[in-house]
Amino acid sequence: MADVAAMAGVSAMTVSRVLRDPNCVTPETLRRIEAAIDATGYVPNRIAGSLASRRTDIVGLIVPSLRNSLFAETIKGVSDILGSEHHLMIADSGYTLKGEEVAIRAFLGQRICGIILHNTKHSPRSRVMLQEAGIPCIETGNLIRQPIDMTVGFSNHDAACTMTEHLLGRGYRHIGFVSLPTKDNDRAAERKAGYLTALARAGVSANPALVLESPPGLKSGGQALVRLVETAPEVDAVFLSGDVLATGALLEANRRGWDVPGRIAIAGSDDNELQECVSPPLTTLRFPRYEIGRRAAGMLLDRLSGRSTGPAILDLGYEIIERSST
Amino acid sequence: MADVAAMAGVSAMTVSRVLRDPNCVTPETLRRIEAAIDATGYVPNRIAGSLASRRTDIVGLIVPSLRNSLFAETIKGVSDILGSEHHLMIADSGYTLKGEEVAIRAFLGQRICGIILHNTKHSPRSRVMLQEAGIPCIETGNLIRQPIDMTVGFSNHDAACTMTEHLLGRGYRHIGFVSLPTKDNDRAAERKAGYLTALARAGVSANPALVLESPPGLKSGGQALVRLVETAPEVDAVFLSGDVLATGALLEANRRGWDVPGRIAIAGSDDNELQECVSPPLTTLRFPRYEIGRRAAGMLLDRLSGRSTGPAILDLGYEIIERSST
DNA sequence: AGTCGCCACGTTAGCGCGAACGTAATACAG
C-alpha cells in the first residue's frame, strides 16, 4: 500500500480510505490513486485490514453435508444474498454434533462476522461458544422455540402432519412412513412425530410395522417400499419423508408393475423437478430451501448493518403439492 | 493470549508455540497452558496469526454454480481431503469469466494459501493475477495442455467421442447431440467437438439439424428430444451431454410411449443413481467428480507441504456405462 | 474581521500474533 501511496503522492491512510469509500476524496486524488493501484497490481491485504479493524466480512456456513443437493439450495440462497461485500466460508459437520462444534471453533478463530447453521440441535459447548462469540447466529431448518439467536425455517412436524392428513383425507388407512435415521437428526425426528400426531388426531392407531427408517438414496427408497409391502401387505399408502426416497420408491413400483396409486399411494417430500417428471408425478411437500438461504443471509446482513436487533423467529412454512401419485 | 499466558505462568510466546505444536514444551507446561485455555475460553485469533506469519490455511474454491449437484461432488471431495488443518472458502462464478475474476480478486485479498478452479478457461486478468499470486492453483474439469499451474480432470472431447462411437457401433447413423450452451463453457464446447470428431472418423456426415443446445433441467431435456424428433424424424439415437438432460428426455419418451431404444436410443452423461433407476436404465458417461475434488485438494496440499513442486497434469479419465437405453 | 464548521487529508498508535533471535539450564564428551 505504501508503494501505491507514494506513486499517487498521498499518504497510505488516504489510499486505505479510498478503498473503502471511493467518494471520500477529491476526484483528482481518486484518479491518481486508482492509476497507481492499476500500475502496481496492488491487492489490498484483508488480513491486515481485519486485524486492525477487528472485523471481517466472512460469513461462516455449516451444513450437514456438502454433497446433498438439498443443502445446495440453501447455500445458493445464502451466496446470492451475501453479494460481493461478504465472503462465504463453508464447512460440513458430517451430520454430527461434534463435527459442527469443530467447525464452529475453527470459524470463531477466523473471526467470522456471522454464522449460519443448518441445524437446530447443538452440543452444549457449541451453544456456549456461539452465545459468547457475540456475532449474529442464524439457525435454519427445523423451527424451534428457543434459538441461540435467530432462526428461519419451517415446521417439519406440521409439514409431515399435513401430508399424513392429506393421505387420510383420501381414504387411506394403512399409511406407511419412511424417514431417514432420526438419531442426531431433529428434522427426521420431527417428521416422524408429525406423522404420529396426524394418525392420533384421526383416531387411527399407529402400526409399528408401517414405520421404517432408511438410509438416503433412490435404491434405499425402493427397498423400503418393497419391505413395507412384503411385511405389511395391507399397506395402501406410504409417505417417504426424506430426500429422494419417494422417487426411488415410485421407480421401483413402476419396475414391479405395482399401480400407483391403485395398489399403493406414494407421497414424498422436498419437491423438485424430478418428482414432477416421473410417472405418475409425485405428491410432495415443498420446502422453501432457497428462500431460507436468502432470508437467513438477509437477517444476518440486517443485524450486521444495525437495521435489526434482538432475536427473531421466521417461519417460512411449506406447501403440499398434490399430484396423481396419491 | 496474554491472559492465558499469565494464568499459566509462562510467556505469550510459549502459548503460541503450544498452539502450533503441543509437544514442543514440557508436559507440565503443556498441562498448565491447556488448563488456562479451557478456563478462559480462549480462541486463538487466526487473523493476527496469519498476518504475522504471512500464511493462511484457507483454500479458495470457485465453482460455476453452487446449486448444481455435479459440482457438489467435487466440493465434497475437496472438503474431505482438506481436513481440519485447512479451511474452505467457496464462491460461485455464475458461469461467467467476470464472476470468476471478481472471486479470484477477493480471494487473493484474503491471502488464501491455494486455489481450486472448476473451469479451465479464464479472463486474461484472472490468469495474470493467479500467475503473480505465487500460490498453488489447480484447474479442474476439462483437461487442457497449458494449465496456469496444475490441473486435474478428464477429456470432455474424448468422452463425447467415445460415447458417439458407442452409438455408431450399435448401428445408429442419425445421431442427435444436445449440450448445454457452449458459450463460456469449455466443457460443453469440447463435448460437441468430440461428437463431431467421432462422426468424421466414421465417415458419417454431420447434420446440423441434429445438433441442439439446451438450457439445463429435466424438462429442457424432454423438450430437446421432442424438438429433435419433430424436426428430424430420421433421428434414431440422441446423446444428451449435459447434467440431467438425458434423464428428462427418457422420462418424456416414456410419457409419449416412444420405445427406448426401439424408436430412439438415448445416451447421457454424468452418471448417477437416478440414471440407473429409470426404465430403461440409461447408458451414460461416468466422470470421477468426487475423485477430482480429492486429487485436486491432494495436489494442493502436496505443494503446500513441499512434497511436490512444478506443474502437473492429471488425467483421471472417464467410463462409459452401457445399459439398455442404447 | 472573527470564528465556526466542514472538508480533505496526514500522523500516531496499535490490532494479536509469530519469526528471528537471545538466553538460561541441563547433558555430555574430552
Add this chain to the structure above:
DNA sequence: CTGTATTACGTTCGCGCTAACGTGGCGACT
C-alpha cells in the same frame, strides 16, 4: 572443569492495515 550441543523458554520487532485524532485551508455565517 571447560567447551559445545541441545532443550525450553523469553524478548523484540514488525506483519499491513485502520481508528482516532490532528491539521490546515476555505467558505459562510454573525
